Amino acid sequence: MRQVAILGVGQTPVREHWDLSIRQLAVAAGRAAMADAGVERVDAIFVGNMTSGQLNQQHQLGALIADYLGQRGVEAVKLEAACGSAGSAMRQGLIGVASGEMDAVLVIGVEKMTESPARETTAALATAADADYEVVQGVSFVGLNALIMRRYMHQYGYQHQDFAPFALNAHANGAKNPNAMFQERISQKEYERGRVVADPITLYDASPIGDGAAALLLVPAEKAPQAVRVAGSASATDTLAVHDREDPLWLKAAEKSAHAAYTQANVTPDDVDLFELHDAFSVMAALSLEACGFAERGQGVRLAQAGAILPGGRIPISTMGGLKARGHPVGATGLYQLVETTLQLRGEAGAAQIDGIRIAMAQNIGGSGATVVTHVLQRT
């Protein structure tokens, strides 16, 4: 297996893009990544997307995007693992290059959600949960996460306001990212007055949906010795239904995939300088920090309260806004995380730049922890 490098990155702002179709979003990000890499022809395109069939009446995005990117004819396919789709696309693109089967691979995550009525979007998001045993009970996806958050508060003795540091950090960081959907800081008071979506989750605990696309151009590392290197890559799964898990407060797949990625990269959590985690809901940020070894069980919130997740802290998270403030175009998010991580490692994160980082991790989660893809990136 060859080492793989990230030679180019591209992204669109996360917005309500009423003037751009799903193919246009994907093409914008893909072209940007190719231009950044100085590559005009790729061997394959892997697309991460979740809801295009339901919300855009469009399947077969691989071939469609290849055509509109000026790459008509190349191998192209879509990967889907709910909100973990883009991380999954990255993983397949990586294996394609690492294997020697492909020399230049474009990986694109894209999602266009805001054109659809809210009830359709809510139904589409619920397909990430178990249709036969969860959704049939009437629970929405945010409802499921509300149950998890309530359980976390009960088990570890937290109040709702204790989760504020996650939202405050994300919004403060989003304010430094011109591509973020929300670019305004929020205060503790605003957090505490957040409108309830599904008790105890308020608007400030839930990431917003959005339209957007992000892309990476992958090549063998020997062809790009200066480029950011993929040092670890792993994917793992867990039950879709939260009630089927031994412990609903432990992200087993996050632990498993992070551990595998650490081993490949020959690092420990202590070596990781930055962690773009999947903060779709504030409780998921806490659970990810715990499962990946940055905090003891039940201490993820305390880690945040201690300031460790801030830009100057021990383990900065959501440095460009995270899902919470950058926005969460579900099947594209995993690639936004990787684009942002790469920019940070290249020292090109602008006002959001974290100084002196060498090892960074991005973790993309599908469902309530059912598919977890972890990548460890390294500056060369």
Add this chain to the structure above:
Amino acid sequence: MRQVAILGVGQTPVREHWDLSIRQLAVAAGRAAMADAGVERVDAIFVGNMTSGQLNQQHQLGALIADYLGQRGVEAVKLEAACGSAGSAMRQGLIGVASGEMDAVLVIGVEKMTESPARETTAALATAADADYEVVQGVSFVGLNALIMRRYMHQYGYQHQDFAPFALNAHANGAKNPNAMFQERISQKEYERGRVVADPITLYDASPIGDGAAALLLVPAEKAPQAVRVAGSASATDTLAVHDREDPLWLKAAEKSAHAAYTQANVTPDDVDLFELHDAFSVMAALSLEACGFAERGQGVRLAQAGAILPGGRIPISTMGGLKARGHPVGATGLYQLVETTLQLRGEAGAAQIDGIRIAMAQNIGGSGATVVTHVLQRT
């Protein structure tokens, strides 16, 4: 890259499976393939599926199926390329094993379509076409293929009845396959009296949708020296919109992927003893034979009329019923083709067995030729 062998196959009959959910179908085929291979633990699962989001309100099939197959935790993801989804899943599974990243991979194609109202199924199938430039005109997927068939008849001077050999062969072969949806032969007269679906396509020119799952268990060839070998594998794309193609009667992606697979396998069309092609519509069978080098342009129908596609002919097709008679559970079809091809090469195709075959090809098509995945298999 390592050589890859097919150690196990599994399938469910194609039916209206009112008593089985999508996960149950996938598990049945997956278990059968694992039992056939004598393998109890896999490293990864690649699922091919098209419409589960729309018709089953279920995404994230990878993790879901891994769990219900007793493989909780393993890497798992879904691949989607419309009706070419299962072939695409096979291709990723193959690269996974060939690369050395994985040692035992389960590839499953699954689709559950017959529970939904016809208008929903028709809308779901139309997502294989270009939503913004084709479907917006009101054309359905069968409507698009009707335009292609009409053009073919016009250009090459055929009558509708000339296409009969495709349907007659498929139904005669389906009668020998207990897993086929339709197991009755049809006559030339029945073909000519077929009810029109979208002129000139009648019921006998169109494959039926169905519920079903098919699976393969892949391992490195060195671990299974007696097993059927994957000698060639390639995927290519074309425009989604048929009107964007230089020639709507030429399947460029089929030609490209078949040529690449021939080259890898070091064979020519003359060496291929059996061709499981994507006869979603009878005109697509003709176009595939032409694009893959078995007939000159416009001569695919004549090849069929000459009997070359029959079990005893020069290039038998649809030997276990094809999409037309076995049935077309869209995102599962590519794996039914590969399971049937493997059974033929193992001499285990029962009444449908073709004698003395050594090299066989399976070709899975997404949309009207927009994604084409070709595999060449070889008996060892």
